[in-house]
Structures are given as structure tokens and as C-alpha cells.
Amino acid sequence: MAYSNLRIGGLASGIDIDQIISDLMKVERTRVDKLYQQKQLLEWQKEDYRNINLKLKSLYDFVFNMKLQGTYLKHKTMGTLPSGQSADTYFTASAGASAIPGEYAVIVKELAESAKLESGSPISKPIVAGTISFPREVTSNKNKFIMVVDGVEKTIEIEAKTYNNIDELKAALQTAINNAFGGDKISVNIGQNSNLVIAPTENYDKSITITLKSYPNSENDILLELGFSDGATYKQIDPSKSIAEQRMYFANDPFGGNDTLSEFKFTITANGKSKTFSFKTTDSLNYILSTISSDREINVTAYYDPITDRVIFKTRDTGASASISIVNENDGGNLFGETGAFKTSGSDTGKNAVVEINGITIEKPSNTFTISGITFELKKEMATGESATLKVERDIDGVIDTIKKFVELYNETIDYINKELSEQRYRDYLPLTEEQKKELKEDEIKKWEERARSGILRSDQLVMSIRNKMREILYTPVKGLPAEFDSLLDIGIKTGSYYEKGKLYLDEAKLREALSKDPEAVMRLFTNAGDSSTGNGIAVSLYDALKAGIKSITDKAGGGDFEVFDNSFLARRIREVDDKIKVMEEKLKEIEDRYWRQFTEMEKAIAAMNQQSLWLASQLGLYSSNS
Numbered sequence: 001m002a003y004s005n006l007r008i009g010g011l012a013s014g015i016d017i018d019q020i021i022s023d024l025m026k027v028e029r030t031r032v033d034k035l036y037q038q039k040q041l042l043e044w045q046k047e048d049y050r051n052i053n054l055k056l057k058s059l060y061d062f063v064f065n066m067k068l069q070g071t072y073l074k075h076k077t078m079g080t081l082p083s084g085q086s087a088d089t090y091f092t093a094s095a096g097a098s099a100i101p102g103e104y105a106v107i108v109k110e111l112a113e114s115a116k117l118e119s120g121s122p123i124s125k126p127i128v129a130g131t132i133s134f135p136r137e138v139t140s141n142k143n144k145f146i147m148v149v150d151g152v153e154k155t156i157e158i159e160a161k162t163y164n165n166i167d168e169l170k171a172a173l174q175t176a177i178n179n180a181f182g183g184d185k186i187s188v189n190i191g192q193n194s195n196l197v198i199a200p201t202e203n204y205d206k207s208i209t210i211t212l213k214s215y216p217n218s219e220n221d222i223l224l225e226l227g228f229s230d231g232a233t234y235k236q237i238d239p240s241k242s243i244a245e246q247r248m249y250f251a252n253d254p255f256g257g258n259d260t261l262s263e264f265k266f267t268i269t270a271n272g273k274s275k276t277f278s279f280k281t282t283d284s285l286n287y288i289l290s291t292i293s294s295d296r297e298i299n300v301t302a303y304y305d306p307i308t309d310r311v312i313f314k315t316r317d318t319g320a321s322a323s324i325s326i327v328n329e330n331d332g333g334n335l336f337g338e339t340g341a342f343k344t345s346g347s348d349t350g351k352n353a354v355v356e357i358n359g360i361t362i363e364k365p366s367n368t369f370t371i372s373g374i375t376f377e378l379k380k381e382m383a384t385g386e387s388a389t390l391k392v393e394r395d396i397d398g399v400i401d402t403i404k405k406f407v408e409l410y411n412e413t414i415d416y417i418n419k420e421l422s423e424q425r426y427r428d429y430l431p432l433t434e435e436q437k438k439e440l441k442e443d444e445i446k447k448w449e450e451r452a453r454s455g456i457l458r459s460d461q462l463v464m465s466i467r468n469k470m471r472e473i474l475y476t477p478v479k480g481l482p483a484e485f486d487s488l489l490d491i492g493i494k495t496g497s498y499y500e501k502g503k504l505y506l507d508e509a510k511l512r513e514a515l516s517k518d519p520e521a522v523m524r525l526f527t528n529a530g531d532s533s534t535g536n537g538i539a540v541s542l543y544d545a546l547k548a549g550i551k552s553i554t555d556k557a558g559g560g561d562f563e564v565f566d567n568s569f570l571a572r573r574i575r576e577v578d579d580k581i582k583v584m585e586e587k588l589k590e591i592e593d594r595y596w597r598q599f600t601e602m603e604k605a606i607a608a609m610n611q612q613s614l615w616l617a618s619q620l621g622l623y624s625s626n627s
Contacts, residue, residue: 055412076392079389115322116315122309266329320352426455478528
């Protein structure tokens with residue numbers, strides 16, 4: 001029989017059915033509340049295990065380097081000039097484990113270079129005057145014109161005199177421009193046709209715009225007399241815009257005079273590999289150069305330098321074997337070549353680095369290279385007669401710092417584990433249910449849950465076994481090593497009292513003495529690879545133990561690298577409890593519905609009885625009135 005969801009709350013009986021059923025359900029919910037508490041305890045346990053694993057993982061990662069021989073055979077280097085200053089301007093050096101301590105005389109003679117092609121001059125078109133004749137007389141009433149630089153307009157006034165040649169006129173014009181805008185900004189040069197040429201100076205910002213204008217009073221204007229046209233403008237090439245769109249601003253026509261040209265075509269050969277490129281004339285300079293740079297077949301870097309206004313091609317490899325050349329195809333426009341838009345032509349080869357070490361000249365194709373365990377990075381060539389001294393010595397301080405960090409990290413890990421293993425367990429403090437939380441204040445909930453989750457891993461066998469294995473490794477001498485250096489105690493590392501449960505203490509003076517006396521023996525104590533006659537070094541054994549311990553905890557609590565689905569022991573337990581909770585919640589719903597059905601039937605019965613009583617009373621009243 002189907003029942004309506006309509007619930008009657010004691011209208012007929014006057015009983016508070018809602019409260020009665022609520023109280024009944026509280027009793028029923030105790031079973032499911034226990035499941036929720038069980039789940040919470042499992043989740044806390046899982047979290048505590050994972051926190052221990054994080055500590056173990058940090059130590060594990062550090063111990064990896066402790067297994068490496070280079071950790072104990074560190075060297076420090078110092079390069080100095082005769083003046084006592086650092087040689088870092090010219091080179092830096094770092095020494096590996098195989099480096100031989102001593103002093104080395106170093107002379108940086110040449111740096112390794114890439115093969116390189118660069119525009120012979122700026123590619124943006126300067127302001128070019130026409131050819132004029134001499135002698136030329138400049139009078140005081142006809143010696144002016146207007147120059148506008150980035151919107152700043154000034155009058156240029158040339159000294160009145162007779163000029164016998166182009167050199168004299170150039171010098172006078174340069175002086176007049178300097179007087180107006182300051183020196184070393186705008187240069188006046190002499191072109192191939194003995195004409196005047198105006199552009200930014202070699203060391204000044206090439207992005208400025210320069211415009212020449214006739215003087216307002218034409219009688220005083222000398223612009224045309226100098227061979228310049230009114231409105232003549234210098235504007236730097238914009239590498240992000242189409243080459244065709246900026247054709248007029250190139251110093252040399254990229255189309256090579258061919259107005260119908262639709263593509264640029266050229267071949268680049270680098271390090272013996274050739275490739276032909278084709279680009280549309282509407283492509284930008286940036287697109288062309290970035291496409292070339294991204295081609296790994298020829299392995300060339302190509303870029304536009306806006307500071308120098310030049311295009312540069314370089315091989316990524318350095319050394320004498322590096323080479324580059326660019327050939328403009330016959331029908332491919334005029335981007336390259338001596339008279340091309342970019343004025344890059346011919347070919348070039350790289351250079352080897354040349355350095356003299358202790359009187360022996362060494363050539364290398366790169367500025368970074370390793371010789372006898374010492375890695376050099378050359379930065380600048382030395383002048384003739386200059387030299388530097390490179391001192392290589394054992395870095396005992398560096399090794400001590402590493403071992404100190406190991407001791408600190410080990411102690412931190414052991415302290416954390418010991419705290420978890422010894423933390424007091426309050427079994428009377430179970431996780432709070434949602435109903436219980438509603439009855440408490442926030443600080444009361446916090447204090448309760450601190451006790452409820454305290455000591456979850458107290459005396460945990462898995463964690464204890466991992467800790468005990470770690471302690472055993474650090475206490476036990478390494479089999480087969482000389483008795484003088486076969487334990488941590490021999491190099492100044494000892495354990496504390498029994499109550500400190502494995503904490504380490506470092507005697508730095510004793511460690512320094514051991515490293516000074518026999519650094520290789522200290523190294524073997526940590527790094528020895530065991531065989532039939534010797535055991536594994538301490539770092540090797542500890543690394544293996546940590547790896548196994550991390551795996552054991554991961555198997556139990558999850559949290560492994562790249563984990564997609566947690567199938568650890570505790571995760572499976574939690575899923576099992578979730579399934580039980582789901583079943584129990586469904587049963588509780590059925591029980592609550594049953595209670596409501598029962599009380600609803602009772603209410604209906606009482607309501608029917610009430611109606612009968614009312615009818616009977618009304619009949620008795622009617623009978624009395626008729627008597």
C-alpha cells in the first residue's frame with residue numbers, strides 16, 4: 001500500500017508527534033553516527049600517515065645527494081687579477097669532484113664566436129639631398145630652414161659665408177643642427193654623390209622622426225639651395241609592418257626596382273646545411289626573421305636590432321666550424337646582398353675560444369668548457385700582458401654545511417615521528433557528530449577535536465618499524481671499511497640519550513678534522529656501494545630504507561606521485577564505511593517513514609473516534625430535548 005508524504009502532526013490526539021519521532025530517530029541514528037565517527041577516524045589516520053610521508057620524502061630527496069661522491073669532494077674556486085680584484089669580468093670557474101687543488105695561471109686570449117652576418121649600415125632611409133655645385137654663397141638673409149624632430153620644431157640657421165666644397169658646408173650644417181637640438185643626436189654626412197645626408201647619429205635613438213620644412217618666409221629659406229626637398233622625412237622601419245607598405249623608407253629598395261615583385265626568395269647556408277626561404281612582399285620583417293629563427297634545420301638566430309637599425313644573422317653554434325652565408329635568388333627581390341635592403345652579403349665563419357692555462361694554449365669551440373674537472377665560462381678577452389690566477393681548493397666548509405643540514409633534517413623528521421608515536425590517545429573523545437557540534441561553541445569544538453584526533457598513530461607498528469630501521473642504519477658501523485672511519489661517531493656525529501629517541505648531535509670540530517685528514521674516507525662512509533666484502537654506505541642504506549618506508553605508508557594511506565585513484569588500504573576501508581553509511585541511511589529513512597505511517601494511522605483512528613463521540617453526544621442532546 002502506498003502512503004502519502006502528507007504527515008499529520010497530532011491534530012487529533014494533541015500529542016507532539018514531531019518531537020516523539022525526532023527522539024525515536026535519535027536513538028536509531030546512533031548506529032549510523034558511529035559509522036560517521038569511524039570514517040572520520042580513518043580519514044584522520046590517513047592524513048597523519050601522509051604527513052609522516054611528507055617528512056620522509058623531504059629527507060629522502062636530501063639523502064639522494066648524500067649518496068653522491070661529489071657531495072663530499074666539493075671544491076671552491078677563486079679567480080683574481082694581479083691587482084687583487086676578482087677575475088669574474090673575464091671568466092668564472094667551478095670545480096667538480098675530479099678537480100685537482102692548486103693554482104692555475106689563466107689568460108683569456110680570444111672568445112668563441114658564432115658565424116655572423118650583419119647589415120653594413122642602418123637599413124632605414126636617411127634624408128638625402130640632391131647634388132649641388134660649389135662655390136656656394138650663403139647670405140645672412142637666406143640661410144634658414146625648419147627641422148622637426150619628434151614634433152619639436154626649430155629653426156636651423158647656417159653661418160653666412162662662401163662655402164668652397166661639400167665638406168665645409170657639411171660642417172656648418174652640423175654646427176647649426178647641434179646648436180638647435182644638441183650635439184650627438186642628428187648627424188650630417190656626405191653621400192656617394194658628394195651630397196648631404198641627414199640621419200640619427202650612430203649612438204642615438206633610431207626611432208625618432210626627422211622632417212625638413214621650408215622656412216615660412218621663402219626669401220630667407222635655404223632648404224632647396226642645400227638640395228633638400230620640402231617635407232623630406234626620416235622614419236625608422238617598423239619591423240611589425242608589411243615590407244611592401246614601408247618600401248619608401250628603406251635605404252635600399254627591397255624590391256630591387258621590380259614593382260611587380262610578389263615574393264622574396266633567398267637561400268641560407270649554415271654549418272653546411274642549406275635551405276631556401278620564400279616570403280610574400282606583404283610579410284613583416286619580424287615574421288620573416290622569426291620564421292628563420294624557428295627553423296631548426298639551419299639552426300640560425302635572425303633578428304632586427306632597433307638600436308642600431310640593422311638586421312643580424314648568427315649561427316647558434318660557436319667555434320671555427322660554424323659558418324653562414326646568404327644568397328639572394330635571381331628572381332627573389334633585393335633583401336640581401338651588398339646593395340640589398342638589409343645589406344648583408346658574402347659569408348662568415350665563427351671563431352674558437354683561445355685560453356692559456358699554465359702556459360699551455362687551449363682552443364675550444366665554446367666559451368663554456370671543462371678541463372681536468374674545472375668548468376670555465378669565458379666572458380671577456382684580456383689585453384696583451386694581462387693574466388689571472390685561479391685558485392682551486394677543497395671546500396671543507398661546503399661539505400660541513402651539507403652534513404649539518406642532513407643532521408638537522410634527520411632530527412626534524414625523527415622528532416616529528418616520535419611525537420606522533422608518543423602522543424596521548426583520548427579514547428573517550430570520539431569525533432563529534434553534526435548534532436553535537438550544534439550544541440557547542442567554536443572554540444569548544446576545536447578543543448574537543450584536538451583531543452579526538454590526538455594519538456591516532458600512537459605506537460603504530462608500521463611507523464615504528466620505519467623509525468627503528470632509520471636509527472639502526474645510523475648506529476651500525478659500515479661493514480668492511482677501515483675501523484677509523486666506519487661509523488658516524490668517528491666523524492663527530494653521535495646520538496643523544498635513550499629518552500631523545502634517536503636524535504643526532506654534530507661535533508663540527510671533529511668532522512672538520514676528519515674531512516681535513518681523509519675526505520675520501522668520509523665520502524665512502526656515506527656513499528660506499530656494498531659488495532661481497534663491504535656494506536652499503538650510510539646514505540645509500542638510509543636512502544633505500546626511506547624509499548621502502550615511503551612505499552609502505554603509500555600502500556596503506558595513498559598519496560603517491562601522480563595518483564589518479566587512491567586504492568590504498570585506508571582508502572578501501574573508507575569506501576567500505578561509506579557503503580555501510582549509505583545502506584544505513586536508507587534504512588533510517590524507511591524506519592522514519594514507518595513511524596510516521598503508524599502515528600498517522602493512530603491520528604486517523606482518534607479522529608474517527610472523536611467524530612463518533614460528537615455524533616453520539618449530539619444524538620443524546622436531541623433525545624433529551626424531545627423528552
